[in-house]
Amino acid sequence: MADKPIPLFSRVVVALNGGPCDERIVRLVVETARPTKAEVVAIHVVEIDWTLPLDANVADRSESAQRVLDIADAAAEHLHGKLEPVLIQARDVGAAIVDEAVERAADLLVVGLPYRKRFGGDFAIGRTVPYVLKNAPCAVWVVREPMPGEIHA
Amino acid sequence: MFVLVVGGGKVGYYLTRELSESGHEVVLMEKDRGRADQIADEIGSIVVAKDGCEGSALADAGANRADVVAAVTGDDEDNLVICQMAKHHFAVPKTIARVNNPKNEPLFKHLGVDELISPTRMILGSIEQDIPVHELLHLAPLSHEFELVEAQLTAESPAVGRTLLQLELPAGCSVVAIVRDEVAQAVGPDTIFRAGDKVIATGRPECEPALHGTLIGALPGA
Known part of the structure; x- marks a missing residue:
């Protein structure tokens, strides 16, 4: 009798920011999740500043945000995988990602780390990734954007 | 209700936490980045690390959509500036300022701050309640023009043995209640004042010497 694969995770929350990392993250997660049928939740957070109520109708931004999730959904389908797209309006992206992971009892959180091409090029660590690393209730994978000239799958 | 709290000291921190736990939408402004991060770690991402004295930061x-702005920094000048900007630039319906130096209260009132909270005056009031003084005790400001005061009558007080009708209260002053034997009572025209009564009255600050004279006796040197 063949051994069943030991699942790395059963429920993963994937944070997408609409950047070039997104496709790489989706591919990585969907392919890893497929053998164990792990649940994949893809979230995209629209940050609402304090000048507006949290439930403000930001239609123009929602449209582009929805597009981020649509692209992720299509990428997952292309790999014969499935993900649940979730659009969130929040005051702070990092806190919203962590909250979602807590709420869904995720055992893995995946975030992207963009590469800044201007100013000599560097990884823009920003506030979100450190916040997630510090506060996530589960394992965190940080997927960096490929550096220029890097050979990647 | 959306409340903007400015100043991340002890008062601002606990105020923000209590409001948040009560279900209000609240944001705290603290100009010190380290302190702001520390508070955010404890109560969540409702902290803006900016100086509330700057209009752009507000x-x-x-x-622009705050129902209340509470300026509770440790600096009276900052609190005044914050409340003035909130009131006149952002048309905030209610501004509340912490006033550390009681001598600044008239200025805050004059410049249109809706509500003043003076910890110094509160502590003074509490101390005055526990020591036998023959002064009018300030209980609370009522709007911008009136004060709520308490007068403790002694056997020598001119009001003792007289009814409310017989008292010649200064214009603009009125007696609203008495506390007799630890029980608050309404005052009627025929109520006779007794030694030991605590008389609760309202009046304009400038009438206080006359009210003092009618209830407790003439002020020394008056």
Whole structure:
């Protein structure tokens, strides 16, 4: 009798920011999740500043945000995988990602780390990734954007 | 209700936490980045690390839609500036300022701050309640023009043995209640004042010497 694969995770929350990392993250997660049928939740957070109520109708931004999730959904389908797209309006992206992971009892959180091409090029660590690393209730994978000239799958 | 709290000291921190736990939308402004991060770690991402004395920072924190702005920094001048900007630039319906130096209270009132909270005066009031003084005790400001005061009558007080009708209260002053044997009572025209009564009255600050004279006796040197 063949051994069943030991699942790395059963429920993963994937944070997408609409950047070039997104496709790489989706591919990585969907392919890893497929053998164990792990649940994949893809979230995209629209940050609402304090000048507006949290439930403000930001239609123009929602449209582009929805597009981020649509692209992720299509990428997952292309790999014969499935993900649940979730659009969130929040005051702070990092806190919203962590909250979602807590709420869904995720055992893995995946975030992207963009590469800044201007100013000599560097990884823009920003506030979100450190916040997630510090506060996530589960394992965190940080997927960096490929550096220029890097050979990647 | 959306409340903007400015000043991340002890007062601002606990105020923000209590409001948040009560279900209000609240944002705290603290100019010290380290302190702001520390508070955010404890109560969540409702902290804006900016100086509330700057109009653009107040705008970023949502002053344009705030129902209440509470300026509770340890600096009276900052609190005054914050409340004035909130009131006149962002048309905030209610501004509340912490006033550390009681001598600044008239200025705050004059410049249109809706509500003043003076910890110094509160502590003074509490101390005055516990020591036998023959002064009018300030209980609370009522709007911008009136004060709520308490007068403790002694056997020598001119009001003792007289009815409310017989008292010649200064214009603009009125007696609202008495506390007799630890029980608050309404005052009627025929109520006779007794030694030991605590008389609760309202009046304009400038009438206080006359009210003092009618209830407790003439002020020394008056």
